[in-house]
Amino acid sequence: MTTKEIGLPKQASTVIIKPSKGWVALNLKDLWFYRELAYFLTWRNVKVRYKQSVLGILWAIIKPFVITVVFSVIFGNLLQVSSEGLPYPIFSYAANLPWELFAASLMAISGSMVASGNMISKIYFPRVILPISSVLSNLVDFGFGFLILIGMLIFYKIPLTWNVFWLIPFILLAMITALGVGLWLAALMVRYRDIAYITTFLTTLWFYVTPVIISVTTIPEKWRLLYSLNPMAGVIIGFRYSLLRIPFGIPLYGVLASAGIAILILISGLFYFRRMEKEFADMI
Amino acid sequence: MSNLAVKVEGIGKQYKIFEEVNRYQTLRDVIVETVRSPFKTLLNPTGSESFWALRDISFTLEHGKVLGIIGKNGAGKSTLLKVLSRVVEPTEGYAEITGRVGSLLEVGTGFHPELTGRENIYLNGAILGMRRAEIDRKFDEIVAFSEIDKFLDTPVKRYSSGMYMRLAFAVSAHLEPEILIVDEVLAVGDAEFQRKCLGKMSDVASEGRTVIFVSHNMSAIQRLTQECIILDHGKMLLRAPTAEAVDFYLAHDFERGGVRTYSADEIPTSADPFVPLAVRVTDGSGKAADSLRSVEPIKIEVEYKLTAPAKGLRVGVYLMTTRGEYVFTSFDTDDPEKFEKYATRGPGRYISSCTIPPDSLNEGRFVIGFNASSYKVRRYFADERAINFDVNSTGAPGTQWPEVRQGPTRPRLGWTIEEK
Missing domain, CATH: 3.40.50.300 (P-loop containing nucleotide triphosphate hydrolases)
Structure with missing residues (x-):
């Protein structure tokens, strides 16, 4: 009777336990069954973050905002970095916001296994739920940061067009990239704790090969195709295109290729994570 | 199916x-x-x-x-x-x-x-x-x-x-x-x-x-x-x-002649810094034994080592009947003075011991368990069935009648009878 209540077909509830060897299937059915857990963990992450800090929800807004102010002073005013004829603050914020979504997600995902060691060593659930809820909770922050962006657009009298809907694939691309790379790092971090330093280092390096501060037109033409293979370059350029109508400046097929690369990283990350999953409870 | x-x-x-x-x-x-x-x-x-x-x-x-x-x-x-x-x-x-x-x-x-x-x-x-x-x-x-x-x-x-x-x-x-x-x-x-x-x-x-x-x-x-x-x-x-x-x-598991020692493979890493060494039950003359008299004091010793300072550590023993009923639980820092004095125990070897006064236990078989914990912080180690022993009640109150007395304890209660 209990089985019926929770909508579980009786036949499907036989679980086989045996050692897995090498690469294993992703078990997406199991993941679907636990989808509510992803929701609850996301909700917990958001709630706890805002309960623990006095400034609460403001934190989601303050960080990209302060960075934008600093960048505007240093790069916009002092160094006179080109912002394609637009005010530097909005040019910068339109990039800082998705970059923050990516960088914060990457940090959260890579540490998510170690941070939830207690749960992992006590209870069974598809472990990949933890990285997924890390990205989703950062998406909530992104949502609050986006409100400021709208405010800035109004302030600078830049009209929103239908182009704004192009943001959706670019937001997805940022999340996919963060999740793909993060899954590799999270699985490795269970074994090798110094991956935490590598993550910080990697994020910093990545920042400099992504046109957050500068405009992509600053990059010499012949390097742009190579540059476009960085999925985050595509995300930043896409954001500036969708919101500020700054032309792409890099070949579109390059962006598509980078999306392909991001998806490949995600798929390989999922499989690698799944392969390492069985060791998590032993190692943590 | x-x-x-x-x-x-x-x-x-x-x-x-x-x-x-x-x-x-x-x-x-x-x-x-x-x-x-x-x-x-x-x-x-x-x-x-x-x-x-x-x-x-x-x-x-x-x-x-x-x-x-x-x-x-x-x-x-x-x-x-x-x-x-x-x-x-x-x-x-x-x-x-x-x-x-x-x-x-x-x-x-x-x-x-x-x-x-x-x-x-x-x-x-x-x-x-x-x-x-x-x-x-x-x-x-x-x-x-x-x-x-x-x-x-x-x-x-x-x-x-x-x-x-x-x-x-x-x-x-x-x-x-x-x-x-x-x-x-x-x-x-x-x-x-x-x-x-x-x-x-x-x-x-x-x-x-x-x-x-x-x-x-x-x-x-x-x-x-x-x-x-x-x-x-x-x-x-x-x-x-x-x-x-x-x-x-x-x-099969308990017969250890009044001493229970611990080997390294029995101690989980989670016990660190607490390392149990031995639990002993000794009779009135201080000899370890697994058969004791109820009219003599019974001493329980827990010997252990700390590899690092342990804050708020308390070592407790509990006495149970073999049917699993608790007789008592007691900790080495129950006394407020000891609680203050041993707020933090430094690294080293220790013996925490206590004595069950004479005329406390009824005849039968008892189990001693012990644990080491910091209240509400963590539990280092526990062995709920560390050792067991028999108590015989020769000379205890009421042994002139060869009947079985109910209950795990057999205290000498100082009865008085007044004729009014």
Whole structure:
């Protein structure tokens, strides 16, 4: 009777336990069954973050905002970095916001296994739920940061067009990239704790090969195709295109290729994570 | 369709013992090792030896049966439960589980101190595999069971440990799985709460659900289970009806002549910095013995080592009858002066000892358990059946009548009789 209540077909509830060897299937059915857990963990992450800090929800807004102010002073005013004829603050914020979504997600995902060691060593659930809820909770922050962006657009009298809907694939691309790379790092971090330093280092390096501060037109033409293979370059350029109508400046097929690369990283990350999953409870 | 809830065939779990204290490595170590001795590292990438925590475990369990698992610390009980609840993957063997599994390996997993009671009920329920609709439906029942209704919207960090445990157990207890896996839940909480937990457990059992139950509480094992498995050093020693298994266990596991010493493989790494060395029972002349007289004082000694300072450490002993009823529990820092003086114990070797005054115990067989913990902080080590001994009541009050006296104690009560 209990089985019926929770909508579980009786036949499907036989679980086989045996050692897995090498690469294993992703078990997406199991993941679907636990989808509510992803929701609850996301909700917990958001709630706890805002309960623990006095400034609460403001934190989601303050960080990209302060960075934008600093960048505007240093790069916009002092160094006179080109912002394609637009005010530097909005040019910068339109990039800082998705970059923050990516960088914060990457940090959260890579540490998510170690941070939830207690749960992992006590209870069974598809472990990949933890990285997924890390990205989703950062998406909530992104949502609050986006409100400021709208405010800035109004302030600078830049009209929103239908182009704004192009943001959706670019937001997805940022999340996919963060999740793909993060899954590799999270699985490795269970074994090798110094991956935490590598993550910080990697994020910093990545920042400099992504046109957050500068405009992509600053990059010499012949390097742009190579540059476009960085999925985050595509995300930043896409954001500036969708919101500020700054032309792409890099070949579109390059962006598509980078999306392909991001998806490949995600798929390989999922499989690698799944392969390492069985060791998590032993190692943590 | 077969009526088997659990079918286990040759399950084994191998763990690696890492050379270093840390269970995880750093990339730097791996690179350094690979450069130093490339072949060794490639052949044995973790640089470690291994041991079998479980080997060749096979059994079946029908739907609606309650199975107990008993064994010493480190016998593999918890590993077996973790394999069955899919927390760890076995190294070899095969198992089939039919029905939804709920595990109470440790109640309150995933509770977040900042969230309110209400929020934690939903979160914990989801972690345990409940659907939102299901939690909604059982919400009132959970609140009623845990008796926290007034504090439902208070963050659980402000709860007393009793309230916390009640809430955590309440969520787990309402999971209503077809197969329930329980480990050690009853070792926590006050007597009232333990009674409640046991009651809930027997409800579950009597509703015809399958339960696998690990406990050191022999009376709970006897009350709740029909059959037991005895594990020793990762192997299955015996499967028998509960009464027989408990007898076998008590008869074979406890005979240690008044001294129980601990070897390194019996001490889990989680005990660190506490290292138990020995537990002794000595008679009036100070000799270790497993047969003592009730009219003489009985001294209990716990010898241990600390490898690092331990703040708030308390070493406690409890005395039980072999039927698992508690006679008393006592801690070495019960005395407020000692509590102050030993607020932090530095590294070194210690003996905590106490004396049961003469004329305290009735004749019979008793079990001494001990544990080392810091109140509400952590539990370093516990051996609930460290040692046992016989008490004979020659010369005790009332022995002029050769009848059996009821109860575990036989105090000399200083009767007076007045003729008015």
